Amino acid sequence: ATLSPAGYATVDSYIDALTATARAQRKDRFFTYLTSIKEENAYYASGSSAGFGLRFALDQTGQRLFATESFEGAPALAAGIDRGAEILAIGTTSGNLRTVSAIIAAEGTAGLTTAFGPDTPGTARVFRVSDAAGTRDVTVAKADFTLQPVSSRYGAKIIDDSGQRVGYINLRTFISTAEPALKTAFANFRAQGVTKIIVDLRYNGGGLVATAEYLGDLLGGGRSTSEVFDYTTFRTEKASNNQTRFFAPQPESITPTRIAFIGSGGTASASELVINAFTPYLHGNSALIGTNTYGKPVGQIPLDKPACDDRLRVIAFATQNAARNGNYYDGLA
The missing domain is CATH 3.90.226.10 (2-enoyl-CoA Hydratase; Chain A, domain 1)
Incomplete structure (x- = not known):
């Protein structure tokens, strides 16, 4: 039977309903999704992306956040944040920094995504970073950049x-x-x-x-x-x-x-x-x-x-x- 979209407030919730059976069978774990034609074409054709240019990951405790990659030509690497750096705190200013552990305790890991802000150029965040150079606060603004699929440094x-x-x-x-x-x-x-x-x-x-x-x-x-x-x-x-x-x-x-x-x-x-x-x-x-x-x-x-x-x-x-x-x-x- 055809599932009517009536009663679903968003396209995403309607897609969730359409794929519920396959998802329960673990055959469609959010593989079906809605995206932008323009943005997807730009990404697959040239690696066009928008963001800080960092790939984040939590450690095995799920409480500590690290940069696992920092992309060449992107804002974070230009600001001195490279792979291996630990992100201790996130804020919109140095005055309202929240520790990663506090964010996770209050909002779960989804709170980190919220803390990073929308993926629109110009969105700025202050990161308290710890790496071999010490601990410091770094301001990074999201921007458009071209992703290198094979790193020119270590790829x-x-x-x-x-x-x-x-x-x-x-x-x-x-x-x-x-x-x-x-x-x-x-x-x-x-x-x-x-x-x-x-x-x-x-x-x-x-x-x-x-x-x-x-x-x-x-x-x-x-x-x-x-x-x-x-x-x-x-x-x-x-x-x-x-x-x-x-x-x-x-x-x-x-x-x-x-x-x-x-x-x-x-x-x-x-x-x-x-x-x-x-x-x-x-x-x-x-x-x-x-x-x-x-x-x-x-x-x-x-x-x-x-x-x-x-x-x-x-x-x-x-x-x-x-x-x-x-x-x-x-x-x-």
Whole structure:
């Protein structure tokens, strides 16, 4: 039966009702959502974002807040806040700073989001920061910036492990602008004879399937064009849209003997697609380290209403690896 929107005060509450059954089955954990066409297109095409340019995370106690990443070209790094810094307090002025623990005690972790303010350029906050340089108050205003999907500071490197060269790649998100940086990194890995690689996806919540497939190609130098990277499957009525994606090795591709994927509970979607794709080929030589991933073996299609700049991202397909494994709604382990 069709669910009437009458009686729902907001679009989000209506979407919640539409997806309640799938959510109860853990098959749509807020994967269906409404967003802006303009903003999403800008993000996936160029990494256009607005904010402080920090990625935050709580420690294991859930009481201490840290900057896990500080993005190049964004306000926070320019103000001297880098990854590893602890945020002790947040306020709109130095006179009304509230400690992180006090915010959490009063409002839960949602209170931190409120304390950060809206993601509109010009929104300013004072942070009391503790890092190797000491403790200080820093004022940062949100601004538009372009996210580097592979950090120019630490996103790609070769680690010398007792004479063995190990490639390391930290991919923040799967957007189209990641491809040139990935191409350059893997060309260097190939030139240096790298066959062992660490792929750091611990903070990567996903993105474009096409970019995930490109990363798979760069890691798939030993794969043939007849070997399956992934299957994309729609419901029976839309089966004509089903696709099989084969590996397409690139001139920069490497042939890894071992891959270590670093994951966390924030590793999802396109990140899990890449991790899952290599299990049938490398078996025990492809390992997930860290913690279990989020669990999103499905993808969305866009349903657009341009007059309102509205895009409904709705779950429409599932992904599987070459062994037809893809039922990891509770995460990869």
